[in-house]
């Protein structure tokens with residue numbers, strides 16, 4: 001009886017409300033406009049690597065050619081839409097790929113200037129340094145510099161094949177290691193490598209975009225080899241969320257002028273091709 005009463009009460013109300021809330025605007029016709037795009041420089045060099053080439057798309061359609069820092073495009077939106085999504089994938093250095101996006105409304109006849117030289121706060125950049133493994137001897141020096149011991153939880157942000165995390169738990173006795181990488185294929189490789197080294201119970205690997213992680217408080221040590229751009233993006237999150245006394249050790253890359261390392265050291269070691277090479281390592285302690 002109670003259910004019948006409730007239905008009797010709700011039915012007229014839903015009839016009144018539903019049609020208003022569900023009503024959709026009729027689809028708009030496609031809109032055509034001219035975009036003047038100001039683009040950041042890209043350090044691509046097709047000879048060096050075919051993948052390191054800038055790519056420009058609008059609503060998924062490729063407009064990469066001819067390459068330049070100023071492009072004028074005539075764009076027609078899809079039916080029912082007056083906005084387009086511009087995506088520019090570029091290389092500020094040969095080791096970092098940045099994917100910058102912007103949503104633009106096509107209105108009026110005048111050309112619309114779109115500046116993609118700076119990140120749009122409404123559409124944060126995706127920053128993706130390439131995969132280059134740190135030689136084992138350098139990993140050992142990073143672990144020593146971080147003073148890794150049995151009480152440490154060691155994070156490697158951008159962990160590649162997992163070698164830093166694996167060495168930290170296997171050779172330096174860290175309580176736990178966590179590797180994070182945006183590439184799922186590498187995370188699988190990390191898991192296989194941890195099994196081979198029999199440390200899978202203390203080494204965890206997560207497929208994630210580091211830029212979407214807003215809390216690193218689980219870590220007492222953070223190891224990094226991810227380029228200037230990603231370091232600078234990670235800096236505020238590390239400073240805000242790491243506990244006092246936590247250490248950050250970076251292979252090669254710094255954290256900007258406002259957070260100088262407390263110590264930097266240079267070591268010699270063989271690179272991945274066997275050539276004796278200079279390596280710079282830096283450490284910061286959270287105060």
Ligand SMILES: C[S@@+](CC[C@H](N)C(=O)[O-])C[C@H]1O[C@@H](n2cnc3c(N)ncnc32)[C@H](O)[C@@H]1O
Nearest residue numbers: 128129132133134158159160181182209210225
């Ligand atoms: C230079 S490699 C370093 C690998 C490993 N840490 C080492 O030193 O051997 C950088 C790694 O960061 C990963 N990476 C790139 N962009 C990332 C992102 N936004 N979030 C998480 N990992 C990322 C890459 O896939 C790559 O494996």
